[in-house]
Amino acid sequence: MSSYARGLRDGFPFILMVFPFGMLFGVVATESGLTLTETVAFSVVVIAGAAQFTALQLMNEQAPVLVVLGSALAVNLRMAMYSASLTPHLGPAPLWQRVFISYFLVDQTYAGSILEFEKRPAMTLGEKSAYFFGLATPVCPPWYGATLLGAWLGAAIPTELGLDFAVPIAFLAMIAPMLRTPAHRIAAATAAALALGFAWLPYNFGLIVGGVGGMMAGARAEQYFEMRRGS
Amino acid sequence: MIDSTTLWTVILALGFGSFALRFVFLGFVGNRPLPGWLLRHLRYTAVAVLPALIAPLILWPAANNGEPDPTRLIAATVTFAVGFATRNVIAAMICGALVMLASGYILT
Numbered sequence: 001m002s003s004y005a006r007g008l009r010d011g012f013p014f015i016l017m018v019f020p021f022g023m024l025f026g027v028v029a030t031e032s033g034l035t036l037t038e039t040v041a042f043s044v045v046v047i048a049g050a051a052q053f054t055a056l057q058l059m060n061e062q063a064p065v066l067v068v069l070g071s072a073l074a075v076n077l078r079m080a081m082y083s084a085s086l087t088p089h090l091g092p093a094p095l096w097q098r099v100f101i102s103y104f105l106v107d108q109t110y111a112g113s114i115l116e117f118e119k120r121p122a123m124t125l126g127e128k129s130a131y132f133f134g135l136a137t138p139v140c141p142p143w144y145g146a147t148l149l150g151a152w153l154g155a156a157i158p159t160e161l162g163l164d165f166a167v168p169i170a171f172l173a174m175i176a177p178m179l180r181t182p183a184h185r186i187a188a189a190t191a192a193a194l195a196l197g198f199a200w201l202p203y204n205f206g207l208i209v210g211g212v213g214g215m216m217a218g219a220r221a222e223q224y225f226e227m228r229r230g231s
Numbered sequence: 232m233i234d235s236t237t238l239w240t241v242i243l244a245l246g247f248g249s250f251a252l253r254f255v256f257l258g259f260v261g262n263r264p265l266p267g268w269l270l271r272h273l274r275y276t277a278v279a280v281l282p283a284l285i286a287p288l289i290l291w292p293a294a295n296n297g298e299p300d301p302t303r304l305i306a307a308t309v310t311f312a313v314g315f316a317t318r319n320v321i322a323a324m325i326c327g328a329l330v331m332l333a334s335g336y337i338l339t
Contacts, residue, residue, distance in 0.1 A: 016321065017320065017321060020321060020324070024324075032233060033232050033233055034233070034238065038235075038238060038242070041242060042242050045242050045243065045245075045246035046242065046245050046246045046249055047246075047249070050277070050281065051245065051249060054280075054281075054284055057288070059233045059237065059238065059241060060233065061293075065237055065240055065241060065244075068241050068245075069245060069248065072241075072248075073245065073248045073249070073252070074276060074280045075276070075277065075280050075281065075284075076248070076249050076252050077252065077273055077276040077280075078276050079249060079252040079253045080252045080253070080255055080256065080273065081270070081273045081274070081276075082253070083252070083253050083254065083255055083256035083257045084260070084270075086256075086257060087256045087257050087260060090257060091256075091257060095258075098254070098258055099254070102250060102253040102254040102257050102258065103250060103253070105253040105257075164292065164293065164294045165288075165292065165294075165303055165331055166328070167285070167288070168285040168288045168289050168303075168307065169306060169307070169310050169328060169331070170324055171281045171284065171285045172285060172289075172307055172310045172311050172314065172327065173310050173313075173320045173321075173324040173327065174281065174314075174320055175277075175278060175281050175282060175311075175314070176310070176311050176313075176314025176318075176323060177315070177317075177318040177320060177323075178277060178278050179315065183275070184275065184278045187278045187279045188278045188279065189282075191278070191279040191280070191283040191286075192282040192283060192286035193286075194283065195282070195283035195284070195287060196287060199287045199291070206283075206287070207280075207283050207284055209283075210279070210280075210282070210286070211276070211279050211280040211284075213279070214275060214278070214279025214280070214282065214283060215272045215275045215276055215279045215280075216272070217275075217279075218272075218274065218275030218278065218279060219268070219272045219274075219275060223271070
């Protein structure tokens with residue numbers, strides 16, 4: 001089986017994750033007044049679910065553009081971490097391939113490929129990039145398709161269904177499984193408490209205070225637990 | 232209602248910024264290692280920014296004039312509990328949505 005085909009096979013189950021989430025974005029975006037073109041362009045250009053929801057939510061609250069961008073990019077900071085982690089494997093690939101790899105670098109393609117590359121260190125560079133593009137095939141185009149489908153449906157769904165709560169529910173569902181270590185739990189709890197305590201700040205700066213404070217608390221906690229284990 | 236100029240500014244700038252974040256190491260840094268303190272902070276970005284974003288939305292929903300709403304609090308608790316216990320994002324989302332839908336029918 002070629003590396004591309006193996007990537008395709010391993011990436012297939014991700015459709016179950018990507019599709020409902022993409023549809024939800026399509027529905028929520030059209031409910032916020034975005035046209036079909038705007039909604040789909042959002043998913044194609046940005047291709048990052050959590051950041052898209054963040055930006056949409058803040059625009060609905062009429063937050064300033066800089067706060068919208070700052071918060072959504074902060075949500076996407078983990079992509080830089082993925083990029084760093086894949087560089088030893090895919091860094092030597094031709095530039096045009098690295099451009100496409102970067103564009104398709106999302107949670108699922110990162111998690112799937114790093115798992116495979118660490119399991120099979122003997123893979124050549126060509127096999128690794130083929131595997132990556134195999135993974136991306138059932139993840140990224142379905143993201144666009146699901147957004148389009150959600151946008152079509154969104155126009156038909158009545159706004160009284162409590163859809164304002166779709167974004168908090170979706171994010172809660174994503175965060176809960178991420179709280180694996182005490183440091184992660186401390187980061188999340190600190191961030192939430194600070195955001196609530198500083199919610200009175202104008203321009204949604206409470207979010208920035210909470211986000212930065214949570215990251216610092218998590219990093220500190222990690223150091224503390226490592227030191228305690230080491231001693 | 233979102234202003235169309237704002238929207239397109241955000242779409243294009245966010246698209247460019249997200250691409251830059253994804254390209255920065257693959258494209259420019261090569262194999263040089265990152266400082267440990269930076270990686271340590273980056274590890275907690277998602278678990279810090281997302282709770283900070285949603286905590287006020289859960290406690291003080293605009294749809295309920297900024298007052299705590301029992302339905303939304305229960306839906307949030309259920310979503311979190313299912314997500315934490317099963318580690319399954321989709322199952323947690325579905326359970327939370329079901330609580331919202333069910334209470335919508337019961338309370339109205």
